[in-house]
Amino acid sequence: MSDKKDEILEEQAQATETVEDILEQDFAEIEALRAERDELKDRFMRALADAENSRKRADRERREAEQYGGSKLARDMLPVFDALHRALEVATDELRAQAGPMIEGVELTQRELLNVFSRHGITAVMPKVGDKFDPQIHEAMFEAPVPNTVAGDIIQVMEQGFLLHDRLLRPAKVGVSSMPKG
Structure with a gap:
């Protein structure tokens, strides 16, 4: 009976090892599937973000084309x-x-x-004599010392400038005083 008992114990040990091997394989497969899921989820989220960025960029480019085309x-x-x-x-x-x-x-x-x-959306930039020179919207064509003016004052307007919405289309061409007041 001892042989029979040993045989049963051996079969149980083999069955336990087989079950443990199967469980280890299953856990390994589950971990591999989790890693694959996480990678696919990450790729999906990146693709979704890229698609959203592309949509926003296309909208911005369309608006700019409408305004400035x-x-x-x-x-x-x-x-x-x-x-x-x-x-x-x-x-x-x-x-x-x-x-x-x-x-x-x-x-x-x-x-x-x-x-x-x-x-x-085109508006005129119409500086007046005495206005301050602004290099963002004016182009200085010359500088001249003019009595009773401050350096940087507009002393002559030669050509109007124009804006297209908020972008400079052409600067106003002006003459600027180079004489300090005094």
Whole structure:
């Protein structure tokens, strides 16, 4: 009976080892699956973040294209405005008396051009003599010592500047005082 008992104990020991081996394999498989799950979850979260960033970037680029896409055309239209402005500056009272309807037509054309600019977010930068020079929106064409002015004061405006929404389309061209007051 002792042999039978030893045989049963041996079979139980082998069965226990087999169960332990199976459990070890199962635990190893579970750990491998957990690691794979965690890696896939991480990759999924990264892909989701990339997709969201791409969407935001596309939205931002679309908005910028809507706002600033016409900047080249707008910049090309500024000389037309300048020509109309110069034409009106040289119109004397005598010339207005002789060619009033033509001058009025030029004024209406300039006004309509400004209305079109306004509809598309283009605004004029119109400094005045005595304003402070701002390099963000002005371009200094020359400096000159002018009595009773402070260095950095605008002493002459040669050309208006323009903004397209919040971006500078063209700086206002100005002359700047180089003389300290005193």
